[in-house]
Amino acid sequence: MHILIVRFSSMGDVVLQTATVNWLRSLYGASLRLSFVTSKEFVSLLERHPGINHVFSFDRRGGDKWSDLIKKIDGLEEEHPIDLIIDMHATMRSFRLKMNFWTTPALTVDKRRWERFLLTKFKGAFFKRLISEKVFGLEPQVERIINDFQDMFHDHHGVRATKDYVHGPHGEMTSLGLLEEYKIEGEYLVLAPSASFSPKRWPVKNFVELAKKLLEISSYKIVILAGADDNFCEAFNGISSDRLLNLQGKTSLKESMSILSRAKICIGNDSGMNHIAEAHGVSCLTLFGPTDPRFGFAPHGCSSRYLSKELWCKPCSTTGSKPCFRDKLYCMEEITVSEVVKAYESMGVQA
Numbered sequence: 001m002h003i004l005i006v007r008f009s010s011m012g013d014v015v016l017q018t019a020t021v022n023w024l025r026s027l028y029g030a031s032l033r034l035s036f037v038t039s040k041e042f043v044s045l046l047e048r049h050p051g052i053n054h055v056f057s058f059d060r061r062g063g064d065k066w067s068d069l070i071k072k073i074d075g076l077e078e079e080h081p082i083d084l085i086i087d088m089h090a091t092m093r094s095f096r097l098k099m100n101f102w103t104t105p106a107l108t109v110d111k112r113r114w115e116r117f118l119l120t121k122f123k124g125a126f127f128k129r130l131i132s133e134k135v136f137g138l139e140p141q142v143e144r145i146i147n148d149f150q151d152m153f154h155d156h157h158g159v160r161a162t163k164d165y166v167h168g169p170h171g172e173m174t175s176l177g178l179l180e181e182y183k184i185e186g187e188y189l190v191l192a193p194s195a196s197f198s199p200k201r202w203p204v205k206n207f208v209e210l211a212k213k214l215l216e217i218s219s220y221k222i223v224i225l226a227g228a229d230d231n232f233c234e235a236f237n238g239i240s241s242d243r244l245l246n247l248q249g250k251t252s253l254k255e256s257m258s259i260l261s262r263a264k265i266c267i268g269n270d271s272g273m274n275h276i277a278e279a280h281g282v283s284c285l286t287l288f289g290p291t292d293p294r295f296g297f298a299p300h301g302c303s304s305r306y307l308s309k310e311l312w313c314k315p316c317s318t319t320g321s322k323p324c325f326r327d328k329l330y331c332m333e334e335i336t337v338s339e340v341v342k343a344y345e346s347m348g349v350q351a
C-alpha cells in the first residue's frame with residue numbers, strides 16, 4: 001500500500017496531519033509506504049518523521065515548476081505505484097495535483113469550511129451552540145479527519161484518532177548546543193508570541209508582563225521563540241534576568257521544534273508553535289483571538305488549556321487573517337495577564 005498525502009501549508013496544519021500519518025502507520029505497519037507533498041519551508045517538520053518514507057518539497061515562491069514536482073512524484077510512482085492520494089489541503093493546487101494522477105483513487109478532507117463560515121456570520125450564543133454541537137461536532141480537528149476517513153479503511157479495527165506525533169532526532173544536537181551556550185539547563189517554559197496573522201497575536205506588552213510574572217512566581221527559565229521577522233519581540237530585551245532567553249530570529253524551524261519538544265509548557269497564540277509543542281506531548285496554553293476554539297484547533301492534551309473570550313464580533317474570520325474592524329482588538333486585549341497566570345497555575349506544572 002502506497003499513500004500520498006498532500007498538504008502544502010501552513011505550519012500548524014502540516015503538523016496536525018502527522019496524527020493521520022500515525023494512525024495510518026498504526027493500521028498498516030511496515031507494509032505501508034507513505035509519501036507527503038508539502039511546501040519547501042515545512043519540509044523540516046516532516047523529513048525525519050518515522051512514519052513518513054518520503055517528503056516531496058515544492059517551492060512555489062522560489063520558482064519551482066509544477067511540472068518538476070509532477071515528474072518527481074512520477075519517478076517515485078514508477079518504483080512504488082501510488083494506491084491512494086489523501087488531499088488534506090482541498091484547494092485548487094491540490095485539486096490540480098490530483099488531476100495529474102486522475103486514475104489514482106483519492107480522498108479529500110472535509111475542512112468544514114461552510115460550518116466555519118456560518119460561525120463567522122451567525123454569532124449569537126444560540127446559533128454558535130447549534131452550529132458547534134449539532135453541525136460542526138466538537139472533536140479536535142485531528143480526530144475529526146481520522147473519524148471522517150476511518151470507515152473507508154476496511155481494516156481500521158475501530159482505531160480512534162491519535163494525537164501523538166513521534167518526532168525524530170533532528171535538530172537536537174543543535175538545540176542542545178544552543179541551550180548550553182545560553183546556560184538554559186534544567187526545565188524551562190516557552191513563550192511563543194507570534195502568529196501568522198497579526199490579529200491572532202496577544203499584545204506583546206502582555207507577553208512581557210507575563211514573562212516577568214512567571215519569573216517571579218516560578219523557578220523556571222523562559223525561552224522566547226519567534227521568527228526572524230517578529231522584531232516586536234525586542235520588547236523582551238527590557239527584562240534583565242539571566243533566566244530569560246530571547247531566541248527570536250535565532251533558531252531554524254528544526255531547532256525550534258527541538259527546543260519545544262523539551263519544554264515544560266508552551267504559552268502562545270493559536271499558532272503553529274503551539275501545535276508543534278502539543279504534537280511532542282508538551283502541554284500548551286493557547287490564547288484565541290479572532291478565531292474560535294470550536295473550529296477544532298484548540299489544544300487537546302489533558303493538561304493543556306485555552307482562553308477565549310465570548311464576544312459578539314467573534315469569530316470574525318475563519319483563519320484570523322482579516323484586519324480587526326473594531327476600534328481595538330477586544331478579543332485579545334480582554335484576555336488579562338492574571339487570567340493567563342491563573343490558567344497556567346491550573347495546569348499543575350508550577351516549579
Ligand code: SF4
Binds near residue numbers: 289317
Ligand atoms: S475584536 Fe472582534 S472584530 Fe476585532 S479581531 Fe477580535 S473578533 Fe475580530
